[in-house]
Amino acid sequence: MEKKQIVPLGKWGQNYLIDKNIVHKIVAEFNPKIDDLVIEIGPGKGALTKLLSQKLKKFYAVEIDKRVINELKDSFPNLILINKDFLEIDLNGFIAHKQKIRIIGNIPYNLTSPIIFKLIEHREIINDAVLMVQYEVAKRIFAKPQTKEYGILSVLLNFFSETKFCFKVSANVFRPKPKVDSAVIHIFLNKKLPEGIPPNLFIKTVKAAFGNRRKTLKNSFANSIYKEIKFDNIDFDLSRRAESLTVDEFISITRFIANNAEKNN
Structure with missing residues (x-):
């Protein structure tokens, strides 16, 4: 029986990866061990999934598209499929495995920031993540102060993780071909954070x-939630703009706010 042709849907940001060389490079960077606790985000037609299935005893995949579920289940017996939106699943449910989660995926580009924020939120139970992202987003992640790309993602990933730019990926390796190039990044979430800085307050x-x-x-x-904080005594030039601050300077401001909030309580 001939398999039904499945067309990638724009509403889910689907662009299927079709280049085997790129697939091998991504999985080589991820370097999964047979007993790793792995979750793949958005397996789609299973380009990454196929190679992962050969290297892992069992693994998980989160896929919102019901059209590909049966084919994935039939093709990869060691795959446990979760038919949901990754942003809605409870990652704490995997704690019973008593090992840290590893994430891999060619993720929907319109959901890159929410996915990264979710990884940061669950950093205590996640070891690392290898993600395919839009090249322009990768540039933002690795941007330096005083550049137009420097922003929230740059600062937060620098604070919470060690992040590696792996390689750039041409639009030609996807079906349908997107209008932008991509990049593979590797995020390691086991970074030791500075003491006395509440992570949520830093964010x-x-x-x-x-x-x-x-x-x-x-x-x-x-104009923010800190409008009641009195910054009169801060040893910092508040006439500067956020894009000029280093991560250490954001830490310094956060420490001031934390101390100020304690005095007001």
């Missing part, structure tokens, strides 16, 4: 600072 501080990108920090904070 809120960075988001507040970039909330009005063209405004000074003073104005950005005045």
Whole structure:
């Protein structure tokens, strides 16, 4: 019986990877061990899944598209499929395995930021992630201060992880061919964080600072959740803009806010 042709859907940001060389390069970077706890995001037609199935005793995949579920199940007996949106699954449900999760995937580009934020949120139970992302997003992730690409993703991934730019990927290796190039990145989430800095407060501080990108920090904070904080005594020039700050400077501001909040309680 001839297999039904499945057309990638734009509503889910589907672009199927069709180049075997790229698939091998991605899995080589991931370097899975037979007993690793692996979750693949969006296996689609199974380009990465096929190679992963040869290297893992069992693994998981989260796929929202019901059209490919049966074919994936039939093709890969050691694959446990979860037919949901990755952003809606409870990663804490995997804690019973008593090992850290490893993530891999050619992810929907329109969901890159939410997916990365979810990984950061669950960093205590995730070891690392190898992701295919839009090249322009990769440039933002690795951007330096004083550049137009530098922003929230740059700061947060620098703070919470060690991140590696693996390689650029041409649009020609996908079906349908997207209008942009891609890149593979490797995020390691076992970085030791500075003491005395509440992680959630750091995230809120960075988001507040970039909330009005063209405004000074003073104005950005005045229009944020920190509008009640008195910054009069901060040893920092709040006439600067968020894009000029290093990660260490964001840490310094977060520490001031944390201490100020304690005094007001």
